[in-house]
Amino acid sequence: MTGIATNDVPARRRLPLLQEAGSALAIAVIGAIGYYLFPDDLAFLTRLIGISFLVLSLDLVTGYCGIATLGHAAQFGVAAYAAGIACVRGVTDPLALLAIGIFAGTLMGLISGALIARFRGLPQLVLSIAVGQLVAALANKLQWLTGGSDGLSGITPGKVFGIYNFDMYSRTAYLFSLAILIIVFVALTRFVRSPFGLMCRAIKDDDLRAKMIGVAVYPRLVLMYGVSGAVAGVGGALTAMSTGVVGLDGVAFERSAEVLVMLVLGGAGHLWGALAGTIIFMIFEHIVAAANPFHWMTLVGLLLILIVVFAPKGLIEPALSLARRLTKGRAS
Numbered sequence: 001m002t003g004i005a006t007n008d009v010p011a012r013r014r015l016p017l018l019q020e021a022g023s024a025l026a027i028a029v030i031g032a033i034g035y036y037l038f039p040d041d042l043a044f045l046t047r048l049i050g051i052s053f054l055v056l057s058l059d060l061v062t063g064y065c066g067i068a069t070l071g072h073a074a075q076f077g078v079a080a081y082a083a084g085i086a087c088v089r090g091v092t093d094p095l096a097l098l099a100i101g102i103f104a105g106t107l108m109g110l111i112s113g114a115l116i117a118r119f120r121g122l123p124q125l126v127l128s129i130a131v132g133q134l135v136a137a138l139a140n141k142l143q144w145l146t147g148g149s150d151g152l153s154g155i156t157p158g159k160v161f162g163i164y165n166f167d168m169y170s171r172t173a174y175l176f177s178l179a180i181l182i183i184v185f186v187a188l189t190r191f192v193r194s195p196f197g198l199m200c201r202a203i204k205d206d207d208l209r210a211k212m213i214g215v216a217v218y219p220r221l222v223l224m225y226g227v228s229g230a231v232a233g234v235g236g237a238l239t240a241m242s243t244g245v246v247g248l249d250g251v252a253f254e255r256s257a258e259v260l261v262m263l264v265l266g267g268a269g270h271l272w273g274a275l276a277g278t279i280i281f282m283i284f285e286h287i288v289a290a291a292n293p294f295h296w297m298t299l300v301g302l303l304l305i306l307i308v309v310f311a312p313k314g315l316i317e318p319a320l321s322l323a324r325r326l327t328k329g330r331a332s
Helices: 002-037 039-063 072-089 092-118 120-140 171-192 195-205 207-212 217-243 253-266 271-291 295-310 315-332
Strands: none
Touching: 002 039, 002 271, 039 171, 039 207, 039 217, 039 253, 072 092, 072 120, 072 217, 092 120, 092 217, 120 253, 120 315, 171 195, 171 207, 171 217, 171 271, 171 295, 195 207, 195 217, 207 217, 253 271, 253 295, 271 295, 271 315
């Protein structure tokens, strides 16, 4: 009996490792498909990866903690500006710029989290909008630093590892962003399964019960906001480096609302849902906008209405249900 239990423990430990390896492989395969099938759209795919970091970041606070926010783009935009300003002022190493973006995003996340996490419901939502609008107003006002409404331009990062240049076809930017996405996604997969991540889920389900068993709810939410800011900071820094410009759209309310739509589309509370929602929304928007420049918003709106009506928990839930049925069918 003891031998069976002992042998079962390593098997249980190997399962998360296999799942993480599977996630990394799946993202690498999807990335390779995009690289070889759409070589002329690598700039768009690189931008998609940058936005996916913001959606993953939003999923951490909304999907795993239940925090309502419509100002999450502030963390992304602050990180993009920080990396862009550093690059213009002479810091050109891509890894250093990435570290600066992570630091700026984390700091912005902790500051906004300290304010927003104190409240629940509508006050929380209003505060998040206020924080986002304040950051956007400051970015517009500090023209000497951010470029104001004209945007911050002239961002020219150096070679990755001193070897690979950021070329005009976005090959280096795409592969660099894809590699960072794989690392961050695997790290987040482990993070949300950790005791801290599971406790955040418990807070989302019933914060009063969590308080009753002695959980320090507020510090955990602020800390999760900091982690969320770090992830958004990665996306902001990568976007600044790959596009060479940072504009007010990076901190705009529309960006926050758009990424919330992507999260709802894919499914909140699932990292794969956040990633899938970003891919589906941005590719659909890209194709429809090119096919019909005047009425593409109508078609995007119809798609969202259909998905919310027929799959209120996002597209990830039907996909997971189908996968479970196929697994059970094979097992039987």
